[in-house]
Amino acid sequence: MAKRYRIAVLPGDGIGPEVTREAVDTIRLAADVRGFSLEITPYPFGAEHYLKSKETFPPSALEEMRGHDAILLGAIGDPRLPVGLLERAIISGIRFGLDLYVNLRPVKLYAEHLCPLKGKRPEDVDMVVVRENTEDVYAGIGGFLKKGTPDEVAVQEMIFTRKGVERVIRYAFDLCRRRSRTKKLTMVDKANAVGAMDLWTRTFEEVGKDYPDIQQDHAYIDAACMWMVKNPEAFDTVVVSNMFGDILTDLGAAIQGGMGIAASGNIHPGRVSMFEPIHGSAPKHAGKNVASPIGAILAGQMLLEHLGESEAGGLVGSAVEELLASGTIRSTGTDSGVGTKEQGNLLRERVRRAVPS
Numbered sequence: 001m002a003k004r005y006r007i008a009v010l011p012g013d014g015i016g017p018e019v020t021r022e023a024v025d026t027i028r029l030a031a032d033v034r035g036f037s038l039e040i041t042p043y044p045f046g047a048e049h050y051l052k053s054k055e056t057f058p059p060s061a062l063e064e065m066r067g068h069d070a071i072l073l074g075a076i077g078d079p080r081l082p083v084g085l086l087e088r089a090i091i092s093g094i095r096f097g098l099d100l101y102v103n104l105r106p107v108k109l110y111a112e113h114l115c116p117l118k119g120k121r122p123e124d125v126d127m128v129v130v131r132e133n134t135e136d137v138y139a140g141i142g143g144f145l146k147k148g149t150p151d152e153v154a155v156q157e158m159i160f161t162r163k164g165v166e167r168v169i170r171y172a173f174d175l176c177r178r179r180s181r182t183k184k185l186t187m188v189d190k191a192n193a194v195g196a197m198d199l200w201t202r203t204f205e206e207v208g209k210d211y212p213d214i215q216q217d218h219a220y221i222d223a224a225c226m227w228m229v230k231n232p233e234a235f236d237t238v239v240v241s242n243m244f245g246d247i248l249t250d251l252g253a254a255i256q257g258g259m260g261i262a263a264s265g266n267i268h269p270g271r272v273s274m275f276e277p278i279h280g281s282a283p284k285h286a287g288k289n290v291a292s293p294i295g296a297i298l299a300g301q302m303l304l305e306h307l308g309e310s311e312a313g314g315l316v317g318s319a320v321e322e323l324l325a326s327g328t329i330r331s332t333g334t335d336s337g338v339g340t341k342e343q344g345n346l347l348r349e350r351v352r353r354a355v356p357s
Helices: 016-033 047-053 059-066 085-097 162-179 195-208 221-230 242-256 294-306 310-325 340-353
Strands: 004-012 037-042 070-075 102-108 126-132 142-145 153-156 184-189 215-220 237-240 263-267 273-277
Touching: 004 016, 016 037, 016 070, 016 294, 016 310, 016 340, 047 085, 059 085, 070 085, 070 294, 102 162, 102 242, 102 294, 126 162, 126 242, 162 184, 162 195, 162 237, 184 195, 184 221, 184 242, 195 215, 215 221, 221 237, 221 242, 237 242, 263 294, 273 294, 294 310, 294 340, 310 340
Parallel strands: 004 037, 004 070, 070 273, 126 237, 184 215, 184 237
Antiparallel strands: 102 126, 102 263, 142 153, 263 273
8 A cells, every 4th residue: 555644734924835836746746656645734824814813823733733744834924913923933833842953954056057156066065954943042031121111121041951952963963974975074153152052062072972983073153154155065064053053054045046945854853844945935926926946845855855755855856956957947036037836847847757657
């Protein structure tokens, strides 16, 4: 009997529904040609749902998602609502509620013309960033005193635990070993200025003793940003804290061709995990058929690989690479000249073409 996987889908806001539609159609096709199926459960949560019901993301929805094999998210955010209202309720709600402690960000250049760095080729940009996903300032410990007055005080605590730091560092070591590229893991922190990050430095050194086959490197976040621009080929696998990882991975997206091509996974190994493009909801582009679905489709590829369906994921990844390397799509921004639906159709055509008749 063919395998069936249950996938929860949150299209969300702005361009989210458009790019998610193309991603779902693409991974469904890859599943079909590889002999398994996807059962899609759509969820309405986002700005329109909130404006109609005043409901952000109920606990019952999170419990339902625990029963799925994976979650695909489009984009969350709407200028009609307070900044961060839905993002904290939905994205952070899922990350923290399901303890998705790894934010996984491949940074891969598919075609030289996409890279803004002079002379950098696909073989120069092929790294993966492992960002801690459930601690740091994003834990939300803090608040305001005398808000709205001249004496206002705002406090946000940076939180690290030995358990949280160790588990993400160990995940990064294991991933680096599996990648079998240069077997080099770079840990990025700012322990020279932020004393609490000595926990990262010590834990990296201690865990590293279990991985003598992995070359272990260290960089402060400011230096890491500089070196990522100057010599991206020096990076293989990177492990970094939550806030600094947020910054570093956006820089990585720019190097690989822009936010429209970047995908991420929010992962707890062995459990239901969530996959999403890292771009925002871009409301001004919604409904115009101009947003690139590549990031969402690559998030779908990551989802398939998380399910253990690497052959199906490979079909999707190869189709993206062929489409971009050939120059059929010159940009993954809104100025590519190839519409959202058209890009999806081109990708699926290549998936079908790759399968022997």
